[in-house]
Amino acid sequence: MTVDHAAILQTLLREAETRLVHLDDDERSLLRDRSDATADDEHDPEGSTLSGEWTRVDALRRGAELDRTDAAAALERLAEGSYGICVVCGAPIAAGRLEARPTAATCIACAR
Numbered sequence: 435m436t437v438d439h440a441a442i443l444q445t446l447l448r449e450a451e452t453r454l455v456h457l458d459d460d461e462r463s464l465l466r467d468r469s470d471a472t473a474d475d476e477h478d479p480e481g482s483t484l485s486g487e488w489t490r491v492d493a494l495r496r497g498a499e500l501d502r503t504d505a506a507a508a509l510e511r512l513a514e515g516s517y518g519i520c521v522v523c524g525a526p527i528a529a530g531r532l533e534a535r536p537t538a539a540t541c542i543a544c545a546r
């Protein structure tokens with residue numbers, strides 16, 4: 435069975451982009467909430483919920499951006515024919531590692 439790396443990576447890329455779009459929506463609604471925060475303190479008695487949400491969305495955004503970058507870089511390596519080759523030592527990356535982490539750019543030894 436041949437693994438279709440291009441399809442997997444494109445799915446990952448699209449998935450990360452979708453997440454970023456949703457996070458943009460989340461951020462916009464947080465901005466709205468922030469601007470009329472006085473309208474409803476019922477769920478925010480200490481005024482900390484909003485900034486907590488903000489931190490959470492920001493962390494998710496960083497994760498999604500990283501995933502998008504990783505997927506795009508892996509697709510580039512695939513196009514160049516260097517996909518599955520460790521960018522540090524040049525050794526082949528184990529199939530199991532690529533299966534678990536299709537965007538891996540380094541072998542397990544170099545990732546440590």
Ligand SMILES: [Zn+2]
Pocket residue numbers: 520521522523524525540541542543544545
């Ligand atoms: Zn390596």
